[in-house]
Amino acid sequence: MLDPVDLQLLAALQRDSTLTAQDLGGMLHMSASQAGRRRQRLEAEGYIAGYRAHVSPEKLGLSVQAFIQIVMATHTAQNAKDFIRLTHTKAEIVGAWTLTGDADYLLRVYCADLAALNDLVQQVLLPHPAVSRVQSQIVMERVKPDAPLPV
Template sequence: MQDSRITLDETDSRLLAALQRDAHLTSQELGEELNLSPSQAGRRRQRLEAEGLIQSYAAKLDPLRLGLAVQAFVQVQMARHGADTTTAFSRLVATQPEITSAWTLTGEADYLLRVYCEDLAGLNRLIHQVLLAHPAVSRVQSQIVMDQFKPDAPLPT
């Protein structure tokens, strides 16, 4: 297996940290922060984008202002495993806008889903009418988030 890790120098690391704090930084602002000319800062950013290290830029939205008052983590255990089951469950997850991220796991649960719903009734509907209705799902366990005391943090660079 090839190592896909990209070697970064100190300036690259600082550039990535700055962009994770604020993806709107211009080349001029990056250059000032990194003690580079705007063109040097812009070229470094373009190189990191071209190498796939910077995958995308996105806006971080406030779930409460969008009316999404319930955040939960949902563990899903499958009764059956196989390529068809995995494909069908992945397709189901992709069609549910409340499910914002999903991971496959080791251990008792097969999947961990992060969900945002308007209310407990919405979470209940998602669990009972969508997830448990899938023929290969045997068990669902949810943990409702009471408070997120550390926001999603930037990746260490």
């Protein structure tokens, strides 16, 4: 069970994962060692799944972000396995989800330009034997960045 202090700690780390135990202790009105032990417990229990840097896609030359909906040709376990394997082999595919509704999968991709996006769709996704239909939406503007989870 999480208590209010745990929730405050999680919220603070979602805003800035580089906070030290000293920083957290000051924010939570406890000693650095107490804050550090709480953080370690939340990591060990799986509440904190990891830490990562937010890298700017634009600085890396990835100027096109798109969401791609995939409809499978047939719904077999092997087709799903083959398609999921494909999503892990293409660096441009940074997220993949299974869905309810018309599409079977939703992919989030970053590409250098429209030509690279076109190549991904035309040369990789559409020819895949498990894929029946591909529909892409190009992101025009990001109006809200990925936000912390509501804790």
